[in-house]
Protein backbone atom coordinates (compact mmCIF):
# COMPACT_ATOMS: atom_id res chain seq x y z
CA UNK A 1 0.00 0.00 0.00
CA UNK A 2 2.89 2.34 0.71
CA UNK A 3 3.94 3.92 -2.60
CA UNK A 4 7.60 3.79 -3.61
CA UNK A 5 9.26 7.13 -2.83
CA UNK A 6 5.96 8.96 -2.63
CA UNK A 7 7.60 12.13 -1.49
CA UNK A 8 8.98 15.17 -3.27
CA UNK A 9 12.62 14.73 -4.15
CA UNK A 10 15.48 16.79 -5.41
CA UNK A 11 18.07 14.22 -6.59
CA UNK A 12 20.85 16.77 -7.03
CA UNK A 13 20.56 17.94 -3.42
CA UNK A 14 20.16 14.36 -2.18
CA UNK A 15 23.49 13.20 -3.54
CA UNK A 16 25.23 16.34 -2.32
CA UNK A 17 23.85 15.90 1.17
CA UNK A 18 24.16 12.18 1.59
CA UNK A 19 27.20 11.43 -0.62
CA UNK A 20 26.16 7.91 -1.48
CA UNK A 21 26.31 5.98 -4.73
CA UNK A 22 23.01 5.85 -6.68
CA UNK A 23 21.98 2.38 -5.42
CA UNK A 24 22.70 3.17 -1.76
CA UNK A 25 20.97 6.50 -2.18
CA UNK A 26 17.82 4.93 -3.59
CA UNK A 27 17.66 2.43 -0.71
CA UNK A 28 18.27 5.14 1.85
CA UNK A 29 15.58 7.39 0.40
CA UNK A 30 13.05 4.56 0.34
CA UNK A 31 13.74 3.94 4.01
CA UNK A 32 13.64 7.62 4.96
CA UNK A 33 10.25 8.18 3.34
CA UNK A 34 8.64 5.42 5.41
CA UNK A 35 7.73 5.83 9.07
CA UNK A 36 9.23 3.55 11.74
CA UNK A 37 6.77 0.71 12.16
CA UNK A 38 7.06 0.37 15.93
CA UNK A 39 5.65 2.80 18.49
CA UNK A 40 7.51 3.12 21.79
CA UNK A 41 6.62 4.47 25.21
CA UNK A 42 9.08 5.09 28.02
CA UNK A 43 7.45 4.35 31.34
CA UNK A 44 8.29 6.66 34.24
CA UNK A 45 9.12 4.00 36.80
CA UNK A 46 9.22 6.61 39.58
CA UNK A 47 5.45 7.02 39.05
CA UNK A 48 4.14 3.65 37.89
CA UNK A 49 5.21 0.18 36.83
CA UNK A 50 5.64 -1.22 33.35
CA UNK A 51 2.93 -3.90 33.90
CA UNK A 52 0.46 -1.22 35.07
CA UNK A 53 1.04 0.97 32.00
CA UNK A 54 1.01 -2.10 29.77
CA UNK A 55 -2.43 -3.00 31.05
CA UNK A 56 -3.70 0.53 30.39
CA UNK A 57 -2.35 0.42 26.82
CA UNK A 58 -3.75 -3.06 26.27
CA UNK A 59 -7.23 -1.87 27.23
CA UNK A 60 -7.02 1.01 24.74
CA UNK A 61 -5.81 -1.28 21.97
CA UNK A 62 -8.43 -3.95 22.75
CA UNK A 63 -11.17 -1.37 22.55
CA UNK A 64 -9.97 -0.01 19.24
CA UNK A 65 -8.92 -3.13 17.30
CA UNK A 66 -10.54 -6.50 16.65
CA UNK A 67 -7.04 -7.90 16.22
CA UNK A 68 -5.01 -5.65 18.56
CA UNK A 69 -1.33 -5.07 17.78
CA UNK A 70 1.22 -6.81 19.98
CA UNK A 71 2.67 -5.11 23.06
CA UNK A 72 6.18 -6.21 24.00
CA UNK A 73 9.18 -5.23 26.08
CA UNK A 74 12.88 -4.80 25.29
CA UNK A 75 14.95 -7.01 27.64
CA UNK A 76 17.95 -4.67 27.98
CA UNK A 77 15.81 -1.55 28.64
CA UNK A 78 13.16 -2.42 31.22
CA UNK A 79 11.28 0.91 31.05
CA UNK A 80 10.35 0.51 27.36
CA UNK A 81 7.06 -0.73 25.93
CA UNK A 82 6.77 -1.31 22.18
CA UNK A 83 3.61 -1.57 20.09
CA UNK A 84 3.81 -3.57 16.86
CA UNK A 85 2.10 -2.42 13.64
CA UNK A 86 -1.52 -3.46 13.01
CA UNK A 87 -2.41 -6.07 10.42
CA UNK A 88 -4.53 -3.71 8.36
CA UNK A 89 -6.54 -4.81 5.37
CA UNK A 90 -5.30 -3.36 2.07
CA UNK A 91 -8.47 -4.42 0.26
CA UNK A 92 -10.70 -2.60 2.78
CA UNK A 93 -8.57 0.51 2.47
CA UNK A 94 -8.80 0.43 -1.37
CA UNK A 95 -12.58 -0.04 -1.08
CA UNK A 96 -12.84 3.01 1.18
CA UNK A 97 -10.83 5.02 -1.34
CA UNK A 98 -13.47 4.34 -3.96
CA UNK A 99 -16.51 4.60 -1.61
CA UNK A 100 -15.77 7.78 0.36
CA UNK A 101 -16.61 11.10 -1.25
CA UNK A 102 -15.03 13.78 0.82
CA UNK A 103 -11.42 14.54 1.58
CA UNK A 104 -9.30 16.46 4.02
CA UNK A 105 -5.84 17.75 3.09
CA UNK A 106 -3.06 18.30 5.64
CA UNK A 107 0.45 19.75 5.37
CA UNK A 108 3.45 17.45 4.99
CA UNK A 109 4.51 17.86 8.61
CA UNK A 110 1.13 16.79 9.91
CA UNK A 111 1.12 14.00 7.27
CA UNK A 112 4.35 12.60 8.69
CA UNK A 113 2.86 12.57 12.21
CA UNK A 114 -0.28 10.77 10.96
CA UNK A 115 1.84 8.00 9.49
CA UNK A 116 3.26 7.50 13.00
CA UNK A 117 -0.17 7.13 14.62
CA UNK A 118 -1.20 10.73 15.41
CA UNK A 119 -4.61 12.28 14.91
CA UNK A 120 -5.12 15.55 13.02
CA UNK A 121 -5.17 18.72 15.13
CA UNK A 122 -6.90 21.82 13.81
CA UNK A 123 -3.73 23.76 12.83
CA UNK A 124 -2.59 20.92 10.53
CA UNK A 125 -5.73 21.01 8.34
CA UNK A 126 -5.34 22.86 5.04
CA UNK A 127 -8.49 21.85 3.19
CA UNK A 128 -11.89 20.48 4.15
CA UNK A 129 -14.72 20.51 1.66
CA UNK A 130 -17.73 22.68 2.38
CA UNK A 131 -20.64 20.58 3.65
CA UNK A 132 -18.44 17.99 5.38
CA UNK A 133 -20.39 16.76 8.40
CA UNK A 134 -19.39 15.92 11.94
CA UNK A 135 -18.56 12.20 12.34
CA UNK A 136 -18.35 11.72 8.57
CA UNK A 137 -15.59 9.40 7.32
CA UNK A 138 -13.14 11.15 5.02
CA UNK A 139 -10.10 10.35 2.89
CA UNK A 140 -6.99 12.07 4.18
CA UNK A 141 -4.25 13.40 1.88
CA UNK A 142 -1.00 15.30 2.41
CA UNK A 143 -0.05 18.25 0.23
CA UNK A 144 3.65 17.74 -0.43
CA UNK A 145 4.25 20.80 -2.57
CA UNK A 146 3.01 23.19 0.12
CA UNK A 147 0.65 24.89 -2.33
CA UNK A 148 -2.75 24.12 -0.81
CA UNK A 149 -4.07 27.22 0.95
CA UNK A 150 -5.32 26.92 4.52
CA UNK A 151 -9.12 27.10 4.54
CA UNK A 152 -9.61 25.59 1.03
CA UNK A 153 -13.26 24.47 0.78
CA UNK A 154 -13.28 22.51 -2.50
CA UNK A 155 -11.53 19.34 -3.56
CA UNK A 156 -7.84 20.14 -3.91
CA UNK A 157 -6.41 18.86 -7.19
CA UNK A 158 -2.68 18.31 -7.40
CA UNK A 159 -0.21 15.66 -8.55
CA UNK A 160 1.72 16.37 -5.37
CA UNK A 161 -0.89 15.16 -2.93
CA UNK A 162 -0.62 11.65 -1.54
CA UNK A 163 -3.24 9.45 0.06
CA UNK A 164 -2.48 8.70 3.73
CA UNK A 165 -5.56 7.03 5.17
CA UNK A 166 -9.07 7.37 6.49
CA UNK A 167 -10.35 9.44 9.42
CA UNK A 168 -13.56 10.61 11.13
CA UNK A 169 -14.37 14.33 11.27
CA UNK A 170 -14.54 15.64 14.85
CA UNK A 171 -14.68 19.38 14.08
CA UNK A 172 -16.48 21.31 11.40
CA UNK A 173 -14.92 23.81 9.01
CA UNK A 174 -15.91 26.90 10.98
CA UNK A 175 -14.43 25.40 14.16
CA UNK A 176 -11.15 24.60 12.43
CA UNK A 177 -10.63 27.75 10.40
CA UNK A 178 -12.71 30.21 12.44
CA UNK A 179 -15.81 31.95 11.08
CA UNK A 180 -15.69 33.36 7.53
CA UNK A 181 -14.84 37.08 7.44
CA UNK A 182 -13.42 36.44 10.82
CA UNK A 183 -14.63 38.20 13.92
CA UNK A 184 -12.43 37.93 17.00
CA UNK A 185 -13.32 34.26 17.52
CA UNK A 186 -10.27 31.99 17.64
CA UNK A 187 -10.17 28.66 15.75
CA UNK A 188 -10.66 25.71 18.12
CA UNK A 189 -7.78 23.70 19.49
CA UNK A 190 -7.96 19.91 19.67
CA UNK A 191 -8.47 16.90 17.39
CA UNK A 192 -10.14 17.92 14.11
CA UNK A 193 -10.03 14.51 12.44
CA UNK A 194 -9.57 11.27 14.34
CA UNK A 195 -7.64 8.81 12.20
CA UNK A 196 -9.01 5.30 11.82
CA UNK A 197 -6.28 3.80 9.70
CA UNK A 198 -3.29 4.90 7.62
CA UNK A 199 -1.22 3.31 4.87
CA UNK A 200 1.68 2.82 7.32
CA UNK A 201 -0.14 0.31 9.54
CA UNK A 202 1.07 2.12 12.68
CA UNK A 203 -1.75 1.99 15.29
CA UNK A 204 -3.71 5.26 15.27
CA UNK A 205 -4.03 5.77 19.01
CA UNK A 206 -2.67 9.32 19.10
CA UNK A 207 -0.18 10.46 21.70
CA UNK A 208 -0.98 8.94 25.10
CA UNK A 209 1.90 10.69 26.86
CA UNK A 210 1.24 11.62 30.48
CA UNK A 211 3.29 11.87 33.66
CA UNK A 212 3.41 8.06 33.84
CA UNK A 213 4.80 7.47 30.34
CA UNK A 214 6.16 9.32 27.33
CA UNK A 215 5.87 8.59 23.62
CA UNK A 216 9.55 8.61 22.68
CA UNK A 217 11.69 7.24 19.86
CA UNK A 218 13.50 4.11 20.92
CA UNK A 219 17.06 5.29 20.04
CA UNK A 220 16.54 8.34 22.31
CA UNK A 221 15.77 5.98 25.18
CA UNK A 222 18.80 3.82 24.34
CA UNK A 223 20.93 6.98 24.35
CA UNK A 224 20.32 7.67 28.06
CA UNK A 225 20.92 4.00 28.90
CA UNK A 226 24.28 4.27 27.10
CA UNK A 227 25.10 7.31 29.29
CA UNK A 228 24.21 5.15 32.30
CA UNK A 229 23.76 7.93 34.89
CA UNK A 230 23.95 6.82 38.52
CA UNK A 231 22.25 8.16 41.68
CA UNK A 232 24.28 10.98 43.25
CA UNK A 233 26.19 11.93 40.08
CA UNK A 234 26.49 15.37 38.49
CA UNK A 235 25.22 15.17 34.94
CA UNK A 236 25.17 17.89 32.28
CA UNK A 237 22.59 17.74 29.49
CA UNK A 238 24.02 20.35 27.14
CA UNK A 239 21.23 20.65 24.56
CA UNK A 240 18.23 19.66 26.55
CA UNK A 241 14.95 21.06 25.17
CA UNK A 242 12.25 19.76 25.05
CA UNK A 243 13.72 17.81 27.95
CA UNK A 244 12.74 14.25 27.13
CA UNK A 245 16.20 12.85 27.76
CA UNK A 246 16.65 15.14 30.78
CA UNK A 247 13.67 13.63 32.57
CA UNK A 248 14.83 10.13 31.62
CA UNK A 249 18.29 10.84 33.10
CA UNK A 250 16.75 12.03 36.39
CA UNK A 251 14.39 9.04 36.51
CA UNK A 252 17.22 6.53 35.94
CA UNK A 253 19.13 8.29 38.78
CA UNK A 254 16.11 7.87 41.06
CA UNK A 255 15.99 11.69 41.18
CA UNK A 256 19.13 11.66 43.36
CA UNK A 257 22.06 13.81 42.27
CA UNK A 258 22.22 16.87 40.02
CA UNK A 259 21.09 17.15 36.45
CA UNK A 260 21.92 20.48 34.82
CA UNK A 261 19.94 21.07 31.64
CA UNK A 262 20.94 23.83 29.21
CA UNK A 263 19.30 25.08 26.06
CA UNK A 264 20.11 28.13 24.00
CA UNK A 265 16.63 28.80 22.65
CA UNK A 266 14.69 30.95 25.08
CA UNK A 267 11.16 30.04 24.02
CA UNK A 268 11.81 26.31 24.47
CA UNK A 269 12.74 26.81 28.12
CA UNK A 270 9.32 27.72 29.54
CA UNK A 271 7.57 24.61 28.18
CA UNK A 272 10.47 22.50 29.38
CA UNK A 273 10.21 24.05 32.85
CA UNK A 274 6.48 23.35 32.88
CA UNK A 275 7.00 19.72 31.93
CA UNK A 276 9.76 19.09 34.46
CA UNK A 277 7.75 20.86 37.19
CA UNK A 278 4.75 18.65 36.54
CA UNK A 279 7.01 15.60 36.88
CA UNK A 280 8.27 17.03 40.21
CA UNK A 281 11.87 15.99 39.51
CA UNK A 282 13.89 17.90 42.12
CA UNK A 283 17.34 16.90 40.82
CA UNK A 284 16.92 18.92 37.58
CA UNK A 285 17.98 22.58 37.19
CA UNK A 286 17.23 24.26 33.88
CA UNK A 287 19.11 27.23 32.39
CA UNK A 288 18.60 29.19 29.21
CA UNK A 289 22.28 29.14 28.21
CA UNK A 290 24.49 28.70 25.16
CA UNK A 291 26.30 25.44 25.89
CA UNK A 292 29.25 26.37 23.65
CA UNK A 293 30.06 28.83 26.47
CA UNK A 294 29.37 26.44 29.35
CA UNK A 295 33.07 26.10 30.26
CA UNK A 296 34.80 29.03 31.89
CA UNK A 297 38.52 28.50 32.48
CA UNK A 298 38.69 31.50 34.82
CA UNK A 299 36.03 30.18 37.13
CA UNK A 300 37.37 28.66 40.32
CA UNK A 301 36.42 25.01 40.87
CA UNK A 302 33.17 24.98 42.78
CA UNK A 303 33.22 23.39 46.19
CA UNK A 304 31.24 20.28 46.90
CA UNK A 305 28.04 22.20 47.63
CA UNK A 306 25.26 22.43 45.05
CA UNK A 307 26.42 23.71 41.69
CA UNK A 308 25.81 27.34 40.79
CA UNK A 309 24.68 28.69 37.44
CA UNK A 310 26.61 28.17 34.21
CA UNK A 311 29.33 28.66 33.10
CA UNK A 312 31.15 25.96 35.04
CA UNK A 313 34.73 25.24 36.03
CA UNK A 314 36.87 22.40 34.63
CA UNK A 315 36.31 18.82 35.86
CA UNK A 316 32.78 19.47 37.15
CA UNK A 317 30.65 16.66 35.70
CA UNK A 318 30.66 12.88 36.02
CA UNK A 319 28.64 12.46 32.83
CA UNK A 320 27.72 14.70 29.90
CA UNK A 321 25.05 14.16 27.28
CA UNK A 322 25.65 16.04 24.05
CA UNK A 323 22.45 15.42 22.10
CA UNK A 324 23.52 17.82 19.43
CA UNK A 325 21.59 20.17 17.19
CA UNK A 326 21.83 18.40 13.83
CA UNK A 327 20.35 18.22 10.34
CA UNK A 328 17.67 15.82 11.70
CA UNK A 329 17.52 13.83 8.45
CA UNK A 330 16.77 10.63 10.38
CA UNK A 331 13.35 11.92 11.44
CA UNK A 332 11.34 9.45 9.41
CA UNK A 333 9.09 9.69 7.54
CA UNK A 334 10.51 12.55 5.49
CA UNK A 335 7.79 13.25 2.96
CA UNK A 336 9.76 16.02 1.31
CA UNK A 337 13.50 15.70 0.68
CA UNK A 338 15.57 17.64 1.32
CA UNK A 339 13.45 19.22 4.04
CA UNK A 340 13.34 22.98 4.23
CA UNK A 341 17.10 23.38 4.58
CA UNK A 342 19.76 25.23 2.60
CA UNK A 343 23.24 23.87 1.88
CA UNK A 344 24.60 26.60 4.15
CA UNK A 345 22.42 25.49 7.02
CA UNK A 346 23.44 21.87 6.51
CA UNK A 347 27.10 22.86 6.66
CA UNK A 348 26.59 24.85 9.86
CA UNK A 349 25.84 21.78 12.05
CA UNK A 350 29.32 20.19 12.20
CA UNK A 351 30.72 23.60 13.16
CA UNK A 352 28.42 23.99 16.17
CA UNK A 353 28.88 20.31 17.10
CA UNK A 354 32.67 20.87 17.28
CA UNK A 355 32.18 23.96 19.46
CA UNK A 356 29.94 22.01 21.82
CA UNK A 357 32.51 19.23 22.11
CA UNK A 358 35.23 21.79 22.82
CA UNK A 359 33.20 23.06 25.79
CA UNK A 360 32.23 19.56 26.98
CA UNK A 361 35.68 17.96 27.19
CA UNK A 362 37.16 20.25 29.88
CA UNK A 363 33.92 20.16 31.89
CA UNK A 364 34.14 16.40 32.27
CA UNK A 365 35.95 14.92 35.27
CA UNK A 366 38.79 12.44 34.56
CA UNK A 367 37.13 9.02 34.11
CA UNK A 368 33.96 10.88 33.17
CA UNK A 369 31.74 9.73 30.33
CA UNK A 370 30.45 11.76 27.40
CA UNK A 371 27.69 10.48 25.11
CA UNK A 372 27.25 12.16 21.73
CA UNK A 373 24.08 11.62 19.73
CA UNK A 374 22.30 12.95 16.65
CA UNK A 375 19.05 12.13 14.88
CA UNK A 376 20.61 12.41 11.45
CA UNK A 377 22.12 10.11 8.84
CA UNK A 378 25.01 12.16 7.41
CA UNK A 379 28.51 10.75 7.80
CA UNK A 380 30.01 14.14 8.59
CA UNK A 381 27.85 14.70 11.69
CA UNK A 382 28.27 11.12 12.91
CA UNK A 383 31.33 8.94 12.14
CA UNK A 384 33.15 12.09 10.91
CA UNK A 385 32.52 13.90 14.18
CA UNK A 386 33.76 10.94 16.25
CA UNK A 387 36.97 10.82 14.19
CA UNK A 388 37.46 14.56 14.73
CA UNK A 389 37.07 14.17 18.53
CA UNK A 390 39.62 11.33 18.64
CA UNK A 391 42.10 13.41 16.60
CA UNK A 392 41.56 16.61 18.55
CA UNK A 393 41.33 15.44 22.18
CA UNK A 394 43.96 12.80 23.03
CA UNK A 395 42.42 12.43 26.51
CA UNK A 396 39.17 11.11 24.98
CA UNK A 397 38.85 7.46 23.99
CA UNK A 398 35.95 5.77 22.26
CA UNK A 399 34.27 2.98 24.25
CA UNK A 400 31.44 0.61 23.28
CA UNK A 401 28.03 2.31 23.26
CA UNK A 402 26.13 -0.39 25.15
CA UNK A 403 23.36 -1.55 25.30
CA UNK A 404 23.91 -1.93 21.55
CA UNK A 405 20.52 -2.24 19.89
CA UNK A 406 21.32 -0.45 16.65
CA UNK A 407 23.68 -1.26 13.81
CA UNK A 408 27.43 -0.55 13.69
CA UNK A 409 28.94 2.55 12.04
CA UNK A 410 29.25 3.06 8.29
CA UNK A 411 32.02 1.35 6.33
CA UNK A 412 34.91 3.24 4.76
CA UNK A 413 34.83 6.28 6.99
CA UNK A 414 37.65 7.78 9.07
CA UNK A 415 36.84 5.25 11.84
CA UNK A 416 38.78 1.99 12.16
CA UNK A 417 36.93 -1.32 12.03
CA UNK A 418 37.05 -1.60 15.82
CA UNK A 419 35.80 1.96 16.34
CA UNK A 420 33.00 1.25 13.88
CA UNK A 421 31.79 -1.58 16.12
CA UNK A 422 31.76 0.70 19.17
CA UNK A 423 29.39 3.33 17.79
CA UNK A 424 25.71 2.70 17.29
CA UNK A 425 23.84 3.72 14.13
CA UNK A 426 20.10 3.19 13.88
CA UNK A 427 19.61 2.78 10.15
CA UNK A 428 18.17 0.55 7.45
CA UNK A 429 19.32 -2.76 8.97
CA UNK A 430 16.54 -3.21 11.51
CA UNK A 431 17.14 -6.01 14.01
CA UNK A 432 14.28 -8.13 15.31
CA UNK A 433 12.98 -8.17 18.88
CA UNK A 434 10.29 -10.69 19.76
CA UNK A 435 9.97 -11.44 16.04
CA UNK A 436 9.07 -7.82 15.23
CA UNK A 437 11.48 -5.72 13.13
CA UNK A 438 13.02 -3.14 15.32
CA UNK A 439 12.44 -0.34 12.85
CA UNK A 440 13.26 3.12 14.25
CA UNK A 441 14.12 6.67 13.24
CA UNK A 442 17.67 7.29 11.99
CA UNK A 443 19.94 7.98 14.96
CA UNK A 444 23.60 7.82 16.00
CA UNK A 445 25.23 7.27 19.41
CA UNK A 446 28.90 7.36 20.40
CA UNK A 447 30.33 7.02 23.91
CA UNK A 448 33.65 8.51 25.06
CA UNK A 449 35.69 8.11 28.21
CA UNK A 450 37.93 10.95 29.44
CA UNK A 451 41.07 9.10 30.41
CA UNK A 452 42.86 11.97 32.18
Ligand code: SAM
Pocket residue numbers: 220238239240241242243244245246262263264265268289290291292323324325326352
Ligand atom coordinates in the same frame (compact mmCIF):
# COMPACT_ATOMS: atom_id res chain seq x y z
N1 SAM B 1 17.90 16.45 24.10
C1 SAM B 1 16.61 16.91 23.66
C2 SAM B 1 15.57 15.88 24.02
O1 SAM B 1 15.86 14.67 23.96
O2 SAM B 1 14.43 16.24 24.37
C3 SAM B 1 16.60 17.25 22.19
C4 SAM B 1 17.68 18.22 21.82
S1 SAM B 1 17.60 18.79 20.17
C5 SAM B 1 18.31 17.46 19.28
C6 SAM B 1 18.89 19.97 20.13
C7 SAM B 1 18.66 21.16 21.01
O3 SAM B 1 19.85 21.92 21.02
C8 SAM B 1 17.57 22.12 20.55
O4 SAM B 1 16.59 22.23 21.54
C9 SAM B 1 18.30 23.45 20.38
O5 SAM B 1 17.52 24.55 20.83
C10 SAM B 1 19.50 23.26 21.25
N2 SAM B 1 20.70 24.06 20.93
C11 SAM B 1 21.19 24.44 19.73
N3 SAM B 1 22.35 25.10 19.88
C12 SAM B 1 22.61 25.14 21.21
C13 SAM B 1 23.64 25.70 22.00
N4 SAM B 1 24.67 26.36 21.45
N5 SAM B 1 23.56 25.57 23.35
C14 SAM B 1 22.52 24.90 23.92
N6 SAM B 1 21.52 24.38 23.23
C15 SAM B 1 21.56 24.48 21.88
